[in-house]
Amino acid sequence: MPDSTHLSNKGISASKSPMRIDLEIYYEAMENLYHSETNPDGALPMNVAENHLCWDMLRNRIEKVTRENTIPDWVASYTDPAGAPSFREATGEFFSKFLMHVPVNPDSLAFSGGATSTIEMTSFLLANPGDTAVIPAPSYPVYTGDIGTLPEVKRFDLQVPSMPLSSEYQFDLQLLQDAKEKIEANGSAFRMLILTQPDNPTGRIYSEDFLRKIADWCIEHQIHLIVNEIYGLSQLDIKNPSLNKYYPEVSPFISFGKIMAEYQSPFLHFWYSFSKDFGISGFRIGVLHSHNEDLIHAYRNAGLGHSISNYTQWVIQEVLLDHDFLKAFFKSFQQKLTESYLIVSQTLQNLNIPFNPSRGSLFVWMDLSEFLDEESLKGEEKLWLEIYEKTGILITPTNGFGHTEKGWYRIVITSLNHEELKVAMKRLSDFIQIKRKG
Structure with missing residues (x-):
């Protein structure tokens, strides 16, 4: 031993x-x-x-980038710890066209080395040690370490029944109020609410109406709501003839980024990573999107040790700019x-x-x-x-x-x-x- x-x-x-x-x-x-x-x-x-x-398919496109392009000089130098400007611009355009369907300001984005780093950094900057993050259960097990190991934020599993089985999340907001009272009675602060959509592990989504209700509740109580859309483009074709009978009445998938653009609230935030939708977990690219300028500045100032390789940013930037691909x-x-x-x-x-x-x-x-x-x-x-x-x-x-x-x-x-x-x-x-x- x-x-x-x-x-x-x-x-x-x-x-x-x-x-x-x-x-x-x-x-x-x-x-x-x-x-x-x-x-x-x-x-x-x-x-x-x-x-x-x-x-x-993606490997062939990446190989084409590296074969046909000269590596720009900025790749060999230091750049903005929150992400190279051109990479942030390319990602903003990607979010706008493929996921959020609203304009995305590149200055609202900050990158770090993978989803884990992004979750850790955000938790560290938004919450104090001993504060609590509420997460509807069942949910991603490694959230516990991501928010807890270094930020020292506690995890509170909000018990949402699995039955009746459904493709949409819906729960009584009284559960959040009850959780808040319980957390505060134990001497902690309900600081963050973390949602994942589509969800890990259930695959459920939140309707736009329900997301707005949760956002309103969090803003009212000054609790940071973070929606993780790491699977945002990993959506099933529910119109497939073999599937459509199981989804007679469903809400369309609406990215939380669209709601954030309307609210412009410092309490609403968005996580993404290229690991799942693109299938490149080894590239280690995580991103925070927030209209909270202080948070983005803090992320930039504290995030040098979490920066992504400039070479990785350049390669993926070139892929992101090819919208036809x-x-x-x-x-x-x-x-x-x-x-x-x-x-x-x-x-x-x-x-x-x-x-x-x-x-x-x-x-x-x-x-x-x-x-x-x-x-x-x-x-x-x-x-x-x-x-x-x-x-x-x-x-x-x-x-x-x-x-x-x-x-x-x-x-x-x-x-x-x-x-x-x-x-x-x-x-x-x-x-x-x-x-x-x-």
């Missing part, structure tokens, strides 16, 4: 607190990947939120994402496994509570490991999502190609049928 007495208190805590509990098994699975010919019994990791569906790219991505969703959702329907109907994201949130030996974290972990050991399918364990309802698991539908996904669903079907036979 390593001696950690030479570390700071935070260092000791970090050394004993893994970022997520499934990483060790994930690395094991990555050493034994399925291949139809050379390793047909190999593992099928579906626990890490990566999007591999259109990488070949982006239009084709996202059309292809939506088609492939929808097909992935159909492969998984139709399998679950055939097995009578409940799941949350999704509007987007890279996931399906499914209810396997039928197979729990006991309704506890221990019971959930036992089933999660059993699925991996008997099928080679590694899904995301529920530990950390913050929900009190037991037996729900997240499955990433974009980490495998469609043929691999069909293999995974065949293995899952066989496992469930055997479990039901006892």
